[in-house]
Structure formats: structure tokens, C-alpha cells
Amino acid sequence: MANYDYDVLYIGSGHGTFDGAIPLAARGKKVGVIESGLIGGTCPNRGCNAKITLDAPVALTRLTEKMQGIVNGDLAINWTANEKHKQEVIEGLPDMIGGLMKSVNIDIIKGHGTFQDAHTVVVDGDAKTAENIVISTGQHPHRLDIPGTELAHDSADFMNLTHLPANITIIGAGYISMEFATIANAAGAKVTVITHGDKILRKFYQPYVDQIVADLKSRGVDFISNAKVTSFEEDGSNFIVNYDGGQVKTNWILDATGRVPNVDDVGLDKVGVDYSEKGIKVNDHLKTNIDNIYASGDVIDKDQPKLTPTAIFESTYLMHTFAGDTTDPIDYPEIPSVVFTSPRIAKVGVSVEDAKKNGLNTKENHLPNDWYRQVTKEEIGDNTLVYDKQNHLVGATEISDQAEDAINALLPAIVFKFEPAQLERLVTLFPTIAADAWGQI
Numbered sequence: 027m028a029n030y031d032y033d034v035l036y037i038g039s040g041h042g043t044f045d046g047a048i049p050l051a052a053r054g055k056k057v058g059v060i061e062s063g064l065i066g067g068t069c070p071n072r073g074c075n076a077k078i079t080l081d082a083p084v085a086l087t088r089l090t091e092k093m094q095g096i097v098n099g100d101l102a103i104n105w106t107a108n109e110k111h112k113q114e115v116i117e118g119l120p121d122m123i124g125g126l127m128k129s130v131n132i133d134i135i136k137g138h139g140t141f142q143d144a145h146t147v148v149v150d151g152d153a154k155t156a157e158n159i160v161i162s163t164g165q166h167p168h169r170l171d172i173p174g175t176e177l178a179h180d181s182a183d184f185m186n187l188t189h190l191p192a193n194i195t196i197i198g199a200g201y202i203s204m205e206f207a208t209i210a211n212a213a214g215a216k217v218t219v220i221t222h223g224d225k226i227l228r229k230f231y232q233p234y235v236d237q238i239v240a241d242l243k244s245r246g247v248d249f250i251s252n253a254k255v256t257s258f259e260e261d262g263s264n265f266i267v268n269y270d271g272g273q274v275k276t277n278w279i280l281d282a283t284g285r286v287p288n289v290d291d292v293g294l295d296k297v298g299v300d301y302s303e304k305g306i307k308v309n310d311h312l313k314t315n316i317d318n319i320y321a322s323g324d325v326i327d328k329d330q331p332k333l334t335p336t337a338i339f340e341s342t343y344l345m346h347t348f349a350g351d352t353t354d355p356i357d358y359p360e361i362p363s364v365v366f367t368s369p370r371i372a373k374v375g376v377s378v379e380d381a382k383k384n385g386l387n388t389k390e391n392h393l394p395n396d397w398y399r400q401v402t403k404e405e406i407g408d409n410t411l412v413y414d415k416q417n418h419l420v421g422a423t424e425i426s427d428q429a430e431d432a433i434n435a436l437l438p439a440i441v442f443k444f445e446p447a448q449l450e451r452l453v454t455l456f457p458t459i460a461a462d463a464w465g466q467i
């Protein structure tokens with residue numbers, strides 16, 4: 027067998043890599059990780075962790091708003107202090123993740139990796155060879171191809187703002203648009219959202235999305251729908267967003283029109299790896315069309331949501347493959363997703379739409395009728411539970427302040443198809459959101 031530098035070499039150090047690479051190296055495999063940016067990739071440095079830190083005061087102000095009269099006094103978010111706190115929370119993460127890698131003798135190779143051949147990746151002129159290579163290069167923000175596109179900013183720029191612009195215009199109607207519209211509005215910015223269709227958060231249950239949009243509108247967020255943005259212009263120190271039906275003057279533009287897989291500049295054509303604009307094509311073993319080259323995380327062209335838990339599941343699956351634990355194909359469980367608006371919308375499993383199409387039973391609950399949600403005077407809250415013909419819970423979606431935790435609590439029953447007798451043995455703490463999600467309260 028050829029003498030390679032590594033058993034497994036990963037390009038990229040995000041969740042698509044490190045959750046699997048660390049236990050793999052701990053089991054004695056020689057592992058290398060190439061990273062051109064911050065160790066840990068998007069989620070810790072400019073994604074989930076940063077975003078949820080900025081969101082925490084939003085959730086707090088929403089709670090105190092509802093409790094006015096019981097607690098007195100308005101709260102205001104100090105943006106500059108919030109951004110600084112976010113930075114304090116995340117700035118140690120690359121060293122922490124890098125430290126975990128080094129503790130199991132993973133070589134961290136700083137620089138941009140490109141394939142030279144199927145077993146060789148070159149980083150700044152240095153060739154690194156490996157028996158197996160995992161492409162885990164993630165995605166980057168999509169930018170509108172219009173005049174003045176360079177005047178807009180992306181999600182990372184938003185989270186690094188040390189001062190909040192008075193007026194922000196957001197293009198797009200997905201996760202980033204809705205989460206950042208919520209955060210910016212709560213911190214005092216005038217927010218306008220421009221969408222090219224009339225569907226917001228199109229992958230989430232629309233009656234719940236409508237409630238989020240109505241709430242944001244009541245808080246002063248403007249929505250301009252069915253608008254094709256045609257250009258951005260400078261207007262002194264401000265900007266103009268031109269669209270087919272008019273224009274918006276603004277201090278700051280966020281282009282939130284999606285993310286694009288990092289498939290360029292990796293040398294994929296050189297080694298003949300198949301890919302498209304949706305990402306790298308893999309089989310049910312996460313293997314590309316080249317025998318020893320795999321892919322993991324957001325860069326894969328897949329039906330599963332491009333989220334951190336999916337990337338963790340894939341890197342863990344590849345760890346078991348490379349360690350020799352399994353030759354089975356990957357078997358994805360139901361993967362939950364949540365949009366961290368305030369309130370949140372979360373979901374897992376069979377959607378309400380599919381349930382209705384397929385004649386499955388659905389049970390709708392209006393949560394403000396539930397005493398536990400009355401504790402915090404929750405006003406916006408609904409969930410729909412979906413049951414199969416044998417009465418197993420197979421899907422759930424919820425809009426509420428703690429929808430993410432409610433869905434997490436229901437997850438085991440959905441993934442493992444718990445029987446009623448098993449449910450009886452699940453004794454949850456009381457009173458808690460997990461108990462409430464099960465209808466035990």
C-alpha cells in the first residue's frame with residue numbers, strides 16, 4: 027500500500043469535519059485538517075453561536091414586554107455592548123476546537139487546499155497526501171448579480187457591526203433575513219425586507235410564518251413583496267435599493283439571498299469530482315464519484331437541510347466508516363430545524379401539509395390556552411402534532427417562544443417511533459417545556 031502522510035485528510039475544519047475527525051484521530055488514525063480561515067468554520071465563528079448570542083437580549087425584551095405591570099420598566103438593547111458580548115462568547119472557539127484537535131494529534135494545516143491528484147492536496151505549494159480525502163468546504167454567501175452589488179453586506183458583516191445603522195434593508199425571505207430582521211428591529215433599527223416572491227420562510231408551515239410576519243409588521247418592519255431588486259446605488263453616505271416597483275433609501279443593505287457551496291478553487295475538475303451549483307454529488311456512503319474522495323457538511327448536494335446537526339451527523343458517520351465500524355450506507359434520521367425569530371418556528375418529521383395530503387391524523391393546540399405558557403403570558407403560540415395510522419408521533423411543528431426546546435423534547439419519539447407504553451416510562455421534570463410538549467401538564 028502506498029505510504030501516505032495521512033489516513034484521512036479533511037479540507038475545511040467546520041462541523042462537517044471536526045465532530046468526526048477528533049474521535050477518529052483519538053482511535054489512532056493519522057488525520058490532517060486543512061483550513062484557510064478560522065478553525066471551526068461558519069457555525070462557531072459567524073453562524074449559530076454568534077447569532078444566538080445576539081438574539082438572547084431580544085428574547086429577554088420580549089419576555090419583559092409581556093410581563094409589563096408585573097415587572098416595571100422598559101428594556102432597551104445596547105447594540106454595541108451586545109456585539110461586544112457576542113465577540114467575547116465566540117472569540118475563544120477557534121482555539122478551543124483547535125486545541126481539541128491537537129490533543130489527539132491532528133495536524134492542522136493553515137492555508138487554502140487544492141487537489142493535485144486524487145490522493146494529494148496542495149497547500150501553499152506543500153503537497154499533503156492521504157489514503158482518503160474529505161471535502162468539507164462549506165458554503166459562502168450568495169451575492170446578487172446586479173449593478174452596485176458590492177455596496178451590500180453579508181450575515182457575517184451584520185454580526186460584526188459595532189454600531190447599529192438606523193435604517194437597514196434586507197433582501198431575501200429565508201432564515202437569515204427573518205432572524206436578522208428580528209434582531210435589528212428589536213435593537214431599534216428601521217428594517218425593510220424586500221422579497222422577490224410572496225412566500226416568506228417557504229420551508230416552514232405558512233400559517234405560523236404569517237403570524238411571525240404580522241408580528242414583525244406590528245413592530246414596524248416593512249415588507250415589500252414580489253419585487254425584483256435591480257441595483258444598489260450610493261447616495262452620499264447612504265444607499266438606494268432600486269427594485270422594479272420603486273426604490274428604498276437606506277443606511278445599510280444586507281444581501282440575504284442564500285448560500286452557495288464552495289466548489290470553486292478546490293481543484294475538483296482536476297481530479298474529476300462531480301458537482302453542480304447545488305454542491306458535490308455523493309452516493310449513499312457520502313463518497314464522490316472518485317473512489318477515495320468523500321464529502322461532508324453543507325458542501326454536499328443533498329435534500330437534508332444544510333444545518334449544523336446534519337454536518338455533525340455526516341462527519342460522525344464518516345468517522346465510523348473510516349474506523350471500520352460500518353460499511354452500511356448513511357441512514358439519516360429526521361432532522362429538525364428552527365428559525366430563531368421571536369417567537370421561533372421549529373419543526374421535525376412529517377409536515378402538516380404532507381400529513382393532510384396523505385390522510386394522517388393531526389392534532390392542533392393553541393398554546394395560549396395552556397396554563398404553562400400562561401406563566402409567561404405567551405400570546406403567539408400554536409403547535410400541530412402529526413400521527414401515523416398506528417398512532418405513532420411522526421411529525422411536529424410549533425410556533426412559540428421555546429419552540430426549539432419543545433421540538434427537541436418530542437424528537438426521540440419521532441426518531442425511534444415510541445409506543446404508548448414507552449412514552450409512559452418517559453418521566454420528565456415538571457413543570458418544564460419538555461413535560462409541556464408531551465401534553466403531560
Ligand SMILES: Cc1cc2nc3c(=O)[nH]c(=O)nc-3n(C[C@H](O)[C@H](O)[C@H](O)COP(=O)(O)OP(=O)(O)OC[C@H]3O[C@@H](n4cnc5c(N)ncnc54)[C@H](O)[C@@H]3O)c2cc1C
Binds near residue numbers: 038140163202324
Ligand atoms: C448566519 C448563519 C447562521 C446560522 N445559524 C444556524 C443555526 O442556528 N443552526 C444551525 O444548525 N445551522 C446554522 N447555520 C448553518 C451552519 O453554520 C452550517 O450548516 C455549518 O456551519 C456547516 O458546517 P460545514 O463544516 O459543512 O461548513 P463550514 O462551517 O462553512 O466550514 C467549511 C470550512 O472550510 C474552509 N474552506 C473552504 N474551502 C477551503 C479550501 N479550499 N481550503 C481550506 N479550507 C477551506 C472554510 O474556511 C470553512 O472554515 C447558520 C449559518 C449562517 C451563515
Ligand SMILES: NC(=O)c1ccc[n+]([C@@H]2O[C@H](COP(=O)([O-])OP(=O)(O)OC[C@H]3O[C@@H](n4cnc5c(N)ncnc54)[C@H](O)[C@@H]3O)[C@@H](O)[C@H]2O)c1
Binds near residue numbers: 201284285331
Ligand atoms: N436557524 C438556522 O438554522 C439558520 C439560520 C441562518 C442560516 N441558516 C443556514 O444558512 C442558509 C442560508 O440562509 P439564507 O437565509 O441566506 O438562505 P435561505 O435559502 O433560507 O433564503 C434565501 C432567500 O433569498 C431569496 N432569494 C434567492 N435569490 C434571490 C434573488 N435573486 N432575489 C431576491 N431574493 C432571492 C429566496 O427566495 C429566499 O427567501 C440556510 O438555508 C440555512 O441552511 C440556518
